[in-house]
Amino acid sequence: MRIFSNFMKKLYNGNFVFTSEIEPRKSVKIDYLINKANFLKKYVTACNVTDNPRANAYLSSIVASYIIQSHTGLETICHMTVRDRNRIALISDILGASVLGIKNILVITGDHTTMGDIPNAMPVYDIDSTQFIKMLRKMIDEGKDINENPIDGKIEIHIGAVGNPNANPIEVELYKVERKIKAGAEFIQTQIVFDIEKIKNFIDYLKPSPPFILIGIFPCKSYRIAENIEKKLPGVKIPNEYKDKLKKAEGNSEKIDEINIEYFSNLIKEIKKSTKASGIHIMTIEYERIIGKIINSL
Amino acid sequence: MIITKTKSNLLDYVKKYNKIFVIGCGTCATKCQTGGEKEVEELVNKIKNMNKIAIGKVVESPCDLRVLKRDLMNYKNEINDAEVIVALCCGVGAQTISEFSNKEVIPGLDTLFIGMVERIGRFYEKCRACGNCILYETGGICPITNCPKRLLNGPCGGMRDRKCEVNDKDCTWVIIYERLKKYGREEDFKKIREAFDWSNISKSREFMR
Ligand code: SF4
Ligand code: SF4
Numbered sequence: 201m202r203i204f205s206n207f208m209k210k211l212y213n214g215n216f217v218f219t220s221e222i223e224p225r226k227s228v229k230i231d232y233l234i235n236k237a238n239f240l241k242k243y244v245t246a247c248n249v250t251d252n253p254r255a256n257a258y259l260s261s262i263v264a265s266y267i268i269q270s271h272t273g274l275e276t277i278c279h280m281t282v283r284d285r286n287r288i289a290l291i292s293d294i295l296g297a298s299v300l301g302i303k304n305i306l307v308i309t310g311d312h313t314t315m316g317d318i319p320n321a322m323p324v325y326d327i328d329s330t331q332f333i334k335m336l337r338k339m340i341d342e343g344k345d346i347n348e349n350p351i352d353g354k355i356e357i358h359i360g361a362v363g364n365p366n367a368n369p370i371e372v373e374l375y376k377v378e379r380k381i382k383a384g385a386e387f388i389q390t391q392i393v394f395d396i397e398k399i400k401n402f403i404d405y406l407k408p409s410p411p412f413i414l415i416g417i418f419p420c421k422s423y424r425i426a427e428n429i430e431k432k433l434p435g436v437k438i439p440n441e442y443k444d445k446l447k448k449a450e451g452n453s454e455k456i457d458e459i460n461i462e463y464f465s466n467l468i469k470e471i472k473k474s475t476k477a478s479g480i481h482i483m484t485i486e487y488e489r490i491i492g493k494i495i496n497s498l
Numbered sequence: 499m500i501i502t503k504t505k506s507n508l509l510d511y512v513k514k515y516n517k518i519f520v521i522g523c524g525t526c527a528t529k530c531q532t533g534g535e536k537e538v539e540e541l542v543n544k545i546k547n548m549n550k551i552a553i554g555k556v557v558e559s560p561c562d563l564r565v566l567k568r569d570l571m572n573y574k575n576e577i578n579d580a581e582v583i584v585a586l587c588c589g590v591g592a593q594t595i596s597e598f599s600n601k602e603v604i605p606g607l608d609t610l611f612i613g614m615v616e617r618i619g620r621f622y623e624k625c626r627a628c629g630n631c632i633l634y635e636t637g638g639i640c641p642i643t644n645c646p647k648r649l650l651n652g653p654c655g656g657m658r659d660r661k662c663e664v665n666d667k668d669c670t671w672v673i674i675y676e677r678l679k680k681y682g683r684e685e686d687f688k689k690i691r692e693a694f695d696w697s698n699i700s701k702s703r704e705f706m707r
Contacts, residue, residue, distance in 0.1 A: 283647075287693070308655075309647060309649065309654040309655060309656075311656060311663065312646055312647060312656070312663060312664045314646075314664060315663070315664070323646070323647065325647045325648050325649065326693075326696065327693045327694075328647070328648075328649040328650055328651050328652070329651070329654075330650075330651035330690055331650070331651065331690075331691075331692065331693040334690070334693075335693070346693065362655055363655075364655050367653075367657060368658075368659050368660070369660065369672060369675075371675070372652075372653055372657070372671060372672055372675045372687075373653070373657075375675075375684075375687060375688045376651065376652065376653060376671075378688065379651055379688065379689075379690050380651075382690060383690055391655065434655065434656060434657060434658035434659075434663070435658060435659065
């Protein structure tokens with residue numbers, strides 16, 4: 201097994217790894233990327249950098265990843281969707297990402313164009329995420345592109361994919377994630393999940409590790425955000441007890457932090473104890489401060 | 499069947515002409531009730547009401563050059579006289595008419611898709627003519643047409659309680675799974691399907707047997 205990134209090295213060494221996420225904006229400024237990354241690097245091994253999430257056109261994830269890595273030293277997991285690029289553009293961008301020192305790519309299908317801020321764009325989807333993983337494997341392992349054209353030099357990238365333990369029906373999701381692993385995904389980061397049984401079910405089926413599975417969690421800064429997340433994300437069910445506590449604590453940020461620390465440190469401890477998950481992927485909306493607090497509480 | 503709908507601003511196109519020949523279609527557009535005898539007659543009357551000269555004829559299948567020639571044999575003079583032809587048929591028919599007549603052609607219909615008819619007024623797109631039918635692999639359901647992301651290894655992460663993230667229909671890949679399972683072919687669902695070769699349909703196609 202060749203290891204190119206610190207993130208992958210830690211996973212292979214059996215460390216329990218934390219990652220978080222930074223979302224580039226529709227902006228030519230970079231200070232927010234650097235500030236967030238400087239804060240996150242105290243707590244996480246790597247940070248995901250999203251690629252035009254919800255089909256909104258933002259700063260390129262490759263450029264943002266490069267900026268973060270070169271300005272702060274925080275390793276990135278650069279998202280790449282198949283929504284906006286055909287295989288020519290994907291190959292070209294993988295070469296570009298390689299040149300810029302990006303070592304981890306998270307392959308994503310991408311929310312449909314009609315859901316974003318440029319809904320009249322042509323959705324590309326020339327290849328799907330599984331086929332992109334296969335294409336990447338060939339580029340990395342054989343030094344050839346999808347049509348056997350040789351690549352000069354070595355591509356040193358680890359491939360990740362996403363999975364959703366909340367999916368209903370779950371079999372189709374499990375079989376799909378299994379396909380992505382068969383195609384060559386080395387790690388899986390999951391959709392936000394609150395339910396330990398769903399986490400266990402997902403992990404038991406996929407029999408890690410490797411592939412390494414990082415469970416997505418989402419500490420909610422307010423009751424309203426919890427409601428929104430439940431409404432917007434496929435299958436995510438947030439326990440009523442947790443939501444009720446948030447509602448009662450409305451306006452009291454210290455209390456809200458306490459609720460999140462308690463809930464998520466218990467969940468993470470349970471994940472560590474009773475599953476073969478390799479780590480946690482923490483997502484937030486404007487609530488980075490909780491990340492350090494949860495990790496420090498473990 | 500080729501599904502068509504009437505162009506909403508059709509009469510705006512007609513305005514600047516005085517002698518108009520309307521050609522209908524006896525096949526798909528008749529079934530869609532967009533270019534049959536009745537619709538051709540209605541359009542001819544509307545144009546006449548604009549104080550213009552109009553003649554109409556329904557051709558059995560205007561997309562077939564031979565049939566077009568045959569059915570219009572007795573209308574040579576009228577067509578020569580006309581300044582413009584309104585084609586109440588699909589884009590294929592309209593172009594065949596254009597090629598045959600060398601006249602200016604106004605498409606009277608918008609061509610929507612290749613579709614299934616449930617009943618008149620309820621049409622569903624079913625095939626994108628990809629040139630390499632994979633329906634057997636996918637349990638008789640076409641992901642290229644039905645999945646908004648054209649995935650061959652679905653479902654995507656947007657599937658929610660069986661539903662597609664894009665429309666309120668059932669996720670194509672959930673239906674494909676259920677079909678294959680019913681046929682005892684779950685293993686086919688789990689297979690990785692290779693990247694599609696789009697090279698054939700990225701330029702206009704011809705087929706010579
Ligand atoms: S796979 Fe779909 S688009 Fe292709 S020929 Fe078959 S039904 Fe048509
Ligand atoms: S939810 Fe299903 S049908 Fe809709 S885009 Fe995703 S895979 Fe395709």
